Amino acid sequence: MRLSQNYLVERGDHRFADRWMFAKLLTLILLCAFFYGLSLQQHSTWRYFGCYVGFIFSAMLLTVNVVHDASHNAFFKRACLNHGLNFFVSIPLGLDADCWRVRHVVFHHAYNNIADYDPDIDPNGVLRQTPFQRRRAFMRVQHYYWPLVAALTFPYYIWLFDWLDRAR
Secondary structure, eight states: OHHHHHHHHHTTOOSSOOHHHHHHHHHHHHHHHHHHHHHHTOOSHHHHHHHHHHHHHHHHHHHHHHHHHHHTTOSSSSHHHHHHHHHHHHTTTTOOHHHHHIIIIIIIHHTTTOTTTOGGGOOOSSOOOSTTSOOOGGGGGHHHHHHHHHHHHHHHIIIIIHHHHHHO
16 A cells, blocks of 8 residues: 555655546536436436436446445545545435445455455356356357446345345
């Protein structure tokens, strides 16, 4: 950690968000608000659905881009501001930011890629994430379909597993 801090200091940089990250944050918040507002004004089911998908997609982009860094206290210098930002940007998806932080920071980073401890590499039958998991022929092209699988499993984790974990 000290080497990375020295590296950043030598270059006049820091580990926190720069103006481009704040610009991205503002852009994604405005995009979410735009699609949400637009969806409420639709009278056609298909137009509503299209706007709602745009809202969910932009909310997922916001969450993935911001919650990760805020969970690592890397957006602001003050932890309470990172916690507040984490809470705020997780609202559109109904994500429990504390559960996600524990799952990601505590389990994933503490046991990175260790089977049965890192929930991100649990076998799922669609992606082969370690050499010890079952190999299936279609997994040779998983680099093409991985983004779709990740996009579909992200809501499953945040709307099912995180709330079940909280109930225990």
